[in-house]
Amino acid sequence: MDLDAYVSVKRPTWERLDALTRRRRLSGAEADELIDTYQRVATHLSVIRSTAPDASLVGYLSSLLAKARTRAAGTTESRWSIVGRYFGRTFPAALYATRWWWLSALIVSFVGMAAMTWWFLDHPSTETAFGSPADIQKLVDNDFANYYSENAATSFALRVWTNNFWLAATCIAFGVFGFPVIWVLWGNITNVAVTASIMIRHGRADVFFGLITPHGLLEMTCLFVSAGVGLRVFWSWVVPGGKSRMQSLAEQGRTAIGIALGLVVLLLITGLIEAFVTPSGLPTFARVGIGVFVWVGFFGYVFTLGRWAYNDGERGDVATDDRDFVAPTA
Numbered sequence: 001m002d003l004d005a006y007v008s009v010k011r012p013t014w015e016r017l018d019a020l021t022r023r024r025r026l027s028g029a030e031a032d033e034l035i036d037t038y039q040r041v042a043t044h045l046s047v048i049r050s051t052a053p054d055a056s057l058v059g060y061l062s063s064l065l066a067k068a069r070t071r072a073a074g075t076t077e078s079r080w081s082i083v084g085r086y087f088g089r090t091f092p093a094a095l096y097a098t099r100w101w102w103l104s105a106l107i108v109s110f111v112g113m114a115a116m117t118w119w120f121l122d123h124p125s126t127e128t129a130f131g132s133p134a135d136i137q138k139l140v141d142n143d144f145a146n147y148y149s150e151n152a153a154t155s156f157a158l159r160v161w162t163n164n165f166w167l168a169a170t171c172i173a174f175g176v177f178g179f180p181v182i183w184v185l186w187g188n189i190t191n192v193a194v195t196a197s198i199m200i201r202h203g204r205a206d207v208f209f210g211l212i213t214p215h216g217l218l219e220m221t222c223l224f225v226s227a228g229v230g231l232r233v234f235w236s237w238v239v240p241g242g243k244s245r246m247q248s249l250a251e252q253g254r255t256a257i258g259i260a261l262g263l264v265v266l267l268l269i270t271g272l273i274e275a276f277v278t279p280s281g282l283p284t285f286a287r288v289g290i291g292v293f294v295w296v297g298f299f300g301y302v303f304t305l306g307r308w309a310y311n312d313g314e315r316g317d318v319a320t321d322d323r324d325f326v327a328p329t330a
Contacts, residue, residue: 003052010044017041018064021071031072038068089309091262094255094316095225096306102221102228105185109224112189113196120197127201130194140202144195148211149279157275164219164267168226172256175230176237176249185227188220210284214291215274218298222266229256255316269294 017037020030045061048054095102120126127136151159167184174180192212199208233252240248277290 003048003054003057006048006052007057010041013037013040013044014061014064017068021064021067026071034068034072038065038072041065041068086258087262087265088305089312089314090258090316092302092306093309093314094259094306095262095302096310097255097315098225098229098232098259099302099306100228101232102225105227105231106221106224109185109189109220113193116189116193117196117200120193121201124201127198130198136198136202139195140199140204144199144204145207145211148274153275153279157271160274161268161271164222164270165264168222168263168267169260171223171226171230172233172260173230175227175233175256176253178231178234181227181230181234184223188223192220206284210288211278214278214287215270217291217295218266219270219274221295221298222263222270225259226263229259232256251317258316266298 017034020026020034020037023030026034041061042065045058045065048057048061130136131139148156167188171181171184196208199205233249233256236248236252237245243251273291273294277287280287282290
């Protein structure tokens, strides 16, 4: 088949379908035309796939048909309502559905931090493994506190946001392998424990907890969520239950991607707190209070909206009708 000639003949039909899907309102005749044109374009796509598959053309027609199908089904939902439904139902329900995984990561990590901090405090000689006495003193006197205020707040917030999301994305993207998640958690536990033990031993516990608590509670919880979700993805193919390994992995993978999108917003909040609240001139109790308030608000969000949506059947996965869609590949 001469693909160029075929495209030249059929393009007016595709353009007509595109025009119909973009109209705010359709008359009865136009609605009938939309359905008829949709069926013809679906036939064109089938012909192209079977005789002269072209990745870009298949992608264009697939997207066009998806929009036309949504239009024909009568969906007029605005983008804002979609965003509202995601943050009001899909995201919190996904967090609630995976709660035992990330709550386990949270508990194990906090216990590990406390145990490791105590061990370092009980073995002061280990401090020399992390720097010279001069470097340690510099950290205690200046570096730890200055870290939060040495850069402009806006650029610091952006840097914190991207760095934290990189760690969260690593846990989710490589969660299927299991070990990378454990490695990220171990690094986080060790880093916090070492810094805490040094600050506490040198009588600067108030500075440490006063600076790390405002943003750290939600920030670390986001990391634990991503770790729990990543481990859930790993477990989905190790123990798929009554489903095939691919079905189980696909289901948990879609949910994980949905959670990752929500974490972008949560980590943005933590970045703003770390840049504008942590180094601010507010009293320590006020800064810590803001951090605790936001952290408790997160749990309230998950265990109220998330639980309601979960009990209503929401699991954070895409709609049932969309689960068989596949993306065209070259």
